[in-house]
Amino acid sequence: MDAQPIIQLDNIVTRFAAQSVHDGVSLSVNRGEVVALIGGSGSGKSVLLKELVGLIKPTAGTARLFGEDVWAADSAQLNRLRQRFGMLFQDGALFSSLSVEQNVAVPLLEYTRLPKAECLRLARLKLALAGLPESTATKMPSALSGGMRKRVALARALALDPELLFLDEPTSGLDPISARAFDQLIRVLSDGLGLTVFLITHDLDTLLSIIDRVIVLANHQVLADGTVAALKKIDDPWLRDYFSSRSNVVEA
Numbered sequence: 728m729d730a731q732p733i734i735q736l737d738n739i740v741t742r743f744a745a746q747s748v749h750d751g752v753s754l755s756v757n758r759g760e761v762v763a764l765i766g767g768s769g770s771g772k773s774v775l776l777k778e779l780v781g782l783i784k785p786t787a788g789t790a791r792l793f794g795e796d797v798w799a800a801d802s803a804q805l806n807r808l809r810q811r812f813g814m815l816f817q818d819g820a821l822f823s824s825l826s827v828e829q830n831v832a833v834p835l836l837e838y839t840r841l842p843k844a845e846c847l848r849l850a851r852l853k854l855a856l857a858g859l860p861e862s863t864a865t866k867m868p869s870a871l872s873g874g875m876r877k878r879v880a881l882a883r884a885l886a887l888d889p890e891l892l893f894l895d896e897p898t899s900g901l902d903p904i905s906a907r908a909f910d911q912l913i914r915v916l917s918d919g920l921g922l923t924v925f926l927i928t929h930d931l932d933t934l935l936s937i938i939d940r941v942i943v944l945a946n947h948q949v950l951a952d953g954t955v956a957a958l959k960k961i962d963d964p965w966l967r968d969y970f971s972s973r974s975n976v977v978e979a
């Protein structure tokens with residue numbers, strides 16, 4: 728195992744005008760871990776993810792990926808970093824005017840010098856990795872179910888063989904069976920490819936089935952960091968509410 732964390736946030740402070748979102752958030756994720764970030768609506772989970780991938784600049788503190796300070800990196804360094812992680816946005820963010828295989832080929836065309844035919848061939852391999860049948864490759868995203876579109880977005884996030892995957896609410900909008908199948912796919916990919924996964928979720932089933940560690944954001948800071956079993960023992964009102972409002976799932 729790499730001694731250096733793959734993700735490291737130190738003392739992140741985020742303010743939007745008078746609104747304080749983060750006030751000294753520190754956390755780290757090691758290679759091969761599957762870690763979930765949870766917290767109430769508006770607690771700053773998505774903003775933290777955006778700060779990590781170079782989309783929103785924190786007011787203070789450092790965000791490191793693979794040991795490199797994201798916000799001190801020049802554009803060439805940032806480009807290299809971007810090729811080492813994949814990101815699955817909440818809505819999938821597929822290009823509606825491109826076919827499924829063309830969507831998955833976008834990062835390959837952008838970041839490699841491979842000929843287009845080779846990019847499309849690799850795209851079809853990634854679609855298979857994401858559990859999609861060959862017949863989906865030439866379809867348009869609008870012809871697929873929500874679960875299949877998520878898998879296409881996952882295939883695209885895997886296009887450049889990333890070491891790290893960011894997922895923003897991967898199971899939102901999926902029926903329970905598709906959600907569990909998607910969870911298992913993430914775990915299989917993490918175990919099989921040694922992928923490090925950092926995801927935002929509200930889905931307790933995801934936490935219970937595939938997550939190694941959970942980090943809780945509340946009151947602008949990290950409230951807790953540990954396994955689900957450890958978190959359930961913490962005497963905190965937010966955590967108590969979180970688990971009790973979902974107790975039927977926990978018992979099941």
Ligand SMILES: Nc1ncnc2c1ncn2[C@@H]1O[C@H](COP(=O)(O)OP(=O)(O)OP(=O)(O)O)[C@@H](O)[C@H]1O
Pocket residue numbers: 743748766767768769770771772773774775
């Ligand atoms: N670009 C922005 N400019 C100003 N305020 C923002 C911006 N992005 C997010 N915010 C604010 O920061 C706060 C945290 O937002 P964020 O989307 O990170 O919450 P979240 O924890 O992901 O919530 P949810 O679970 O509902 O998705 C919110 O109050 C939001 O309105």
